[in-house]
Amino acid sequence: xxxxxxxxxxxxxxxxxxxxxxxxxxxxxxxxxxxxxxxxxxxxxxxxxxxxxxxxxxxxxxxxxxxxxxxxxxxxxxxxxxxxxxxxxxxxxxxxxxxxxxxxxxxxxxxx
Amino acid sequence: xxxxxxxxxxxxxxxxxxxxxxxxxxxxxxxxxxxxxxxxxxxxxxxxxxxxxxxxxxxxxxxxxxxxxxxxxxxxxxxxxxxxxxxxxxxxxxxxxxxxxxxxxxxxxx
Numbered sequence: 001x002x003x004x005x006x007x008x009x010x011x012x013x014x015x016x017x018x019x020x021x022x023x024x025x026x027x028x029x030x031x032x033x034x035x036x037x038x039x040x041x042x043x044x045x046x047x048x049x050x051x052x053x054x055x056x057x058x059x060x061x062x063x064x065x066x067x068x069x070x071x072x073x074x075x076x077x078x079x080x081x082x083x084x085x086x087x088x089x090x091x092x093x094x095x096x097x098x099x100x101x102x103x104x105x106x107x108x109x110x111x112x
Numbered sequence: 113x114x115x116x117x118x119x120x121x122x123x124x125x126x127x128x129x130x131x132x133x134x135x136x137x138x139x140x141x142x143x144x145x146x147x148x149x150x151x152x153x154x155x156x157x158x159x160x161x162x163x164x165x166x167x168x169x170x171x172x173x174x175x176x177x178x179x180x181x182x183x184x185x186x187x188x189x190x191x192x193x194x195x196x197x198x199x200x201x202x203x204x205x206x207x208x209x210x211x212x213x214x215x216x217x218x219x220x221x222x
Contacts, residue, residue, distance in 0.1 A: 004155075033209065040120070042214035043156070043200065058209065090155055100146060101210060103155035 002026055004104035006091050012110045013081045021076040021107050023091030032074035033092040033101060034066060049074055081111045115139050118201055118213030127222050131188040135201035135213045142203040145177050147186045150198045191220045
């Protein structure tokens with residue numbers, strides 16, 4: 001039982017390149033989330049999906065797109081990476097009520 | 113004013129000390145309160161969950177919620193070096209995404 005699996009764990013991108021962060025969960029939860037974590041800023045919500053087929057913007061959605069591929073998978077895409085997107089990205093999953101969520105191990109992204 | 117305020121620390125205590133971590137919030141509609149623990153270069157893990165006001169105890173950990181003061185606390189008794197981590201508070205109205213504090217970095221010195 002892996003819980004929440006994120007790939008890749010580490011990535012270095014050049015400014016303007018695109019990439020997709022993948023997330024899969026085997027906890028059978030409906031809701032999935034993407035957060036970024038920066039020093040001094042805490043966890044900030046980028047996008048979330050309350051259920052399969054729906055997505056909503058969070059606090060910092062600009063520069064990102066998401067796809068809820070099915071109940072298990074939720075991907076985050078950077079279309080044209082910028083140095084300001086250098087961060088640690090966490091995928092999470094939880095119940096519909098969103099009262100408790102469970103995180104993956106993180107993806108470290110550096111944009112140069 | 114941010115919805116959730118949390119002192120970032122760092123907080124350094126000797127082994128065996130009682131640790132008190134706190135968060136304040138402004139949204140009176142919050143009714144679900146959580147504490148997460150995050151070790152360096154790892155994802156946050158759920159530590160404690162509390163609904164509405166009151167106390168909840170789990171081993172060396174006690175979570176308290178005072179909704180009248182919009183104040184939540186996490187107490188760690190007999191702290192151990194393995195408790196060294198960043199502790200994040202989080203809260204929700206219910207059916208809405210969690211709102212996190214920025215985290216308090218704790219070091220327990222042997």
